[in-house]
Amino acid sequence: MEGLAMSFDVRVERQLGDRHITASFSSEGGLTALLGPSGAGKTSVQNMVAGLLRPDAGRIMVGGKVLFDNEKKIDIPARQRRAGYVFQDSRLFPHLRVRDNLLYGWALAAPVDRWMNLDEATRFLGIAHLLDRWPRTLSGGEAQRVAIGRALLSAPRFLLLDEPLASLDPARRDEIMTVIERLRDDLKLPILYVSHDRDEVERLATTIVPIGR
Amino acid sequence: MAITPEEWEVIALSLKVSGVAVAGSLPIAFGLAWLLARRRFPGRILVDALVHLPLVLPPVVTGWLLLLAFGNTGPAGRWFSETLGITFMFRWTGAALAAAIMALPLMVRAMRLSIEAVDQRLEQAAETLGASRARIFSTITLPLALPGLLAGMVLGFARSLGEFGATITFVSNIPGETRTLPIAIYSALQMPGSEADVARLSLIAVALSLAALVASEVLVRRAGHGRAGHVL
Numbered sequence: 112m113e114g115l116a117m118s119f120d121v122r123v124e125r126q127l128g129d130r131h132i133t134a135s136f137s138s139e140g141g142l143t144a145l146l147g148p149s150g151a152g153k154t155s156v157q158n159m160v161a162g163l164l165r166p167d168a169g170r171i172m173v174g175g176k177v178l179f180d181n182e183k184k185i186d187i188p189a190r191q192r193r194a195g196y197v198f199q200d201s202r203l204f205p206h207l208r209v210r211d212n213l214l215y216g217w218a219l220a221a222p223v224d225r226w227m228n229l230d231e232a233t234r235f236l237g238i239a240h241l242l243d244r245w246p247r248t249l250s251g252g253e254a255q256r257v258a259i260g261r262a263l264l265s266a267p268r269f270l271l272l273d274e275p276l277a278s279l280d281p282a283r284r285d286e287i288m289t290v291i292e293r294l295r296d297d298l299k300l301p302i303l304y305v306s307h308d309r310d311e312v313e314r315l316a317t318t319i320v321p322i323g324r
Numbered sequence: 325m326a327i328t329p330e331e332w333e334v335i336a337l338s339l340k341v342s343g344v345a346v347a348g349s350l351p352i353a354f355g356l357a358w359l360l361a362r363r364r365f366p367g368r369i370l371v372d373a374l375v376h377l378p379l380v381l382p383p384v385v386t387g388w389l390l391l392l393a394f395g396n397t398g399p400a401g402r403w404f405s406e407t408l409g410i411t412f413m414f415r416w417t418g419a420a421l422a423a424a425i426m427a428l429p430l431m432v433r434a435m436r437l438s439i440e441a442v443d444q445r446l447e448q449a450a451e452t453l454g455a456s457r458a459r460i461f462s463t464i465t466l467p468l469a470l471p472g473l474l475a476g477m478v479l480g481f482a483r484s485l486g487e488f489g490a491t492i493t494f495v496s497n498i499p500g501e502t503r504t505l506p507i508a509i510y511s512a513l514q515m516p517g518s519e520a521d522v523a524r525l526s527l528i529a530v531a532l533s534l535a536a537l538v539a540s541e542v543l544v545r546r547a548g549h550g551r552a553g554h555v556l
Contacts, residue, residue, distance in 0.1 A: 265454060
């Protein structure tokens, strides 16, 4: 990957009701964690990086590519940003089996951009035995691994992980944390990670960005 | 209790009228349901009220309004007959139009609820995975709303089968052309000594309505993809 370029270079602000959300940070590679209490706007910042929420002002650059710049009138649509977004609530498509969930983004990616196939993803995440299951039959940890696989297979340039451990019991948390460490160390993909848990962030992050207060 | 040829004609006509009514109003009902569920625009409350009007208006008034608009001298009636060659007055097409108008509120309601029930966060997830708006619609929104769409169609079909007031006002009671099942029952009731006919036709109406509901339940289950789903 673009190892020398800044992985994240973000400066955004956005008014949401009576909340004013601002964030300004940059980091080089590894896992960048936005740490702050719930309600501080961490997820909003991540949505702005993903292109799901438009900042009132600012600039978003990831891996040397400008995704948003209000002065230069650049606003790349979410579907072209190639963000691998893993949501807190996994958001698997309930009407598709695990296999079709995993392949949803893969099928839409340009073949030259793909860097992982279904076999590699299922082996990496240990989910080969789940391929024919419906999402509603998965445990929290299984659903989260499938969600990570779906994001990886969509040929992302970077990953956005929003409290991926929040809905899991302690044993599953450790399992997913190990997966995230491998994403960070093996794939060398820039990761933007959102959490309110300091211990979790200190174990995983290479750069910590406090948000709120 | 054998069904007479005249009664078969009534049944076939009723099914044709209801089928055409539902098929014809489906795109309009779905479009309206989509607008009301997802878009905020000026006049939205008025559109909502107009869609629901046939539900609360006396059917005879709806029939009379249809006569004014879609009669042979009405503006809509003239347009249809001149550009498409379709006339409605005293024709089965008019019965289908009346049934469609009366079924529209039920169809829009069911479809709107099902579109509103689609989790928009799933659509966002699809967007981050690279899906265009058209693709999100066809692969996420539509399949997830499908049970509600089917429910809306079945409700509309059942409502069309039962449509009476607006139909008889607009297209009258012509055997073989506009005499649908409820109108045939009404006609039989007017004639002394035809209690058996009334009973037979009523039984047929019950059977048809029941069959529609069962068919829809089966369809909804099949569309449910392992999720629970119910029509009503």
